[in-house]
Amino acid sequence: MTGHVSSINCTNCGAGLEVLGGGRVTTQVCGYCGARLDANDAYRVLSVHAAMYRPDTPFKLGMKGLVDGVEHTIIGIAGYVERWQGSEWYWVDHMLYSPTHGYAWLTLEDGHTLLTRKVRDWPRGPFLTSREVERAETRPTREWRGKTYVYYATSSWILDYVEGEFTWRPEKGQRGTAVSLMPKGKASDMLTFADGEEREIEVTRYFPEATAIFGAAPSAPRGVHPLQPYVPKEGKRFYGLWFAAMTVAALVLAMLVAVTSGERITLYEGQPETIPPEMTFDVSRVSRPVRLELFQNLAQTWAEYEMSLTDPVGTRIAETGRGISYYYGGSGEDAWSEGSRYSSLTFQPTVPGTYVLLMEPGEVQPLAGRVPLRLTVQEGRGRALWLLIAAGAFAMAFLWTLSSGWRHRSARWKGSDWTEEDDD
Known part of the structure; x- marks a missing residue:
């Protein structure tokens, strides 16, 4: 909705301009030619800014909306840029005017909308400048209205675009902190100590309803704004409880699998060269796998063993080889290792009874030949590993869901330019 209090013609280009801002307006900037006009001197041309590019904003001059129950009108638009080490940040301030409540700012920053007003009751302590921040050994603080405010960031801005009415003399290229x-x-x-043409202290709050209030197209916020409150996502409680329950269930199942697995029996333990040519073991259950496991505490060497397995009815169910190798090196952060001191053969038994294992050394390095080998068999071997992996995944999902509030608060302070080294 657009308000029409009165209008003038630009004294530079003749374009019609609305006059909306009340008696404290000192400057009007023509959005057509960029002329700065003196509102207190018959709109005399102060200067002309050519080649100004209007920032991307859904708000327009003349839009009206109720802010805290009071009607305000957008009377001016100012685009700012901050440049630092090759990066650029842009935001747009929209000056608001109410005949009864004076002036305020509606800011659009990364799609987030904020409302800013001047502070009459200044915080305790001197005006906080960027120079004082640079000299500080700990984060500067100020007390205001019973709360302690902690330093967040310093912004060095450049005025890049102006249009409409202002209570001060804006000029493209103007700088401030x-x-x-x-x-x-x-x-x-958020408290802001603004140091430009004048020193002012402002208070800013998150104002996401701005586009709806002023009838503007909705903006899409990018990232988390420092003032953005944490709003739990729908279903957070349900998903948190669900992931917790699944973690417990997976752990219980893993424990059940572990305790119901058969006893581990040692078939052989000794030097590789004295492995019996034939070993037997009994299997009573065929519903779960049987695991043959080899262990040899090798270091910087390897060994291979040939294995042949026959079931109680004389059917050969496996004829294969298994290798063991382990190498390592480096130290500290550069330490590395590869291989494993374990190897295994897992099979699904077909019938209960006595199984026959034929095993002999294949290629065994001299160093490996002097290291004892242990061969064990475990009946009814369960697959608890996958259940433990599932429990870990569910636990991670639970912690991720539970930490959403902490992650939001961390993201809010991520933009602070104070580093831990500054506190040392």
Whole structure:
């Protein structure tokens, strides 16, 4: 909705301009030719800014909306840029005017909308400048209205675009700094020490309903804004409980599998060269796998063993080889290892009874030939590993869901330019 209080013609290009901003307006900038006009001197041309590019914003001059129950009108648009080490950040301030409540700012930053007003009751302590921040050994703080505000960041801005009415003399290329502070924990506002043409202190709050209030197209927020409150996603409680229950269930099943697995029996333990040519073991259950496991505590060497397995009815069910090797090197962060001191043969028994294992050394390195070999068999071997992996995955999902609030708070402070080294 657009308000029409009165209008003038630009004294530079003749374009019609609305006058919306009240008696404290000192400057009007023509959106057609970029002329800065003196609102207190018959709109005399102060200067002309050519080649200004309007920032991307859904808000327009003249839009009206109820802010805290009071009608405000957008009377000015100012685009800002901050440049640092090859990076650029842009935001847009929209000056608001209410005949009864004065002036405020509606800011669009990364799709987030914020509401800013000047502070009349300044916080305790001197005005916080960027120079004072640079000299500080710990994060600067200020007390205001019973809360402690902690240093967040310093912004060095350049005015890149102006259009509409202002209570000050904006000019393209104008520079200034802003030092911002936030309360720890659940912040609802931000204090900003603005150092430009004048020194002012402002308070800013998150204002996501702005586009709906002013009838503008919705903006898509990018990332987490420092003032953005944490809102749990729908279903967080359900998913958290579900992942927790699945973690417990997977762990219980893994324990059941472990305790119901058969006893591990040693078939052989000794030097590789004295392995019996034939070994037997009994299997009573055929519903679960049987595992033959070899262990040899090797270091910088390897060995291979030939294995042949026959079931109680004389059917050969496996004829294969198994290798063991282990190498390592380096130290500290450069330490590495490869291979394993374990090897195994797992099979599904076909019938109960006595199974026959034929085993002999294949290629065995001299160093490996001097290391004892242990061969064990375990009947009813369960697959608890996959259940443990599932339990770990469910536990990670549970912790991820549970930590959403912490991650949001961490993201809010991620943009702070204070580093831990500054506190040392």
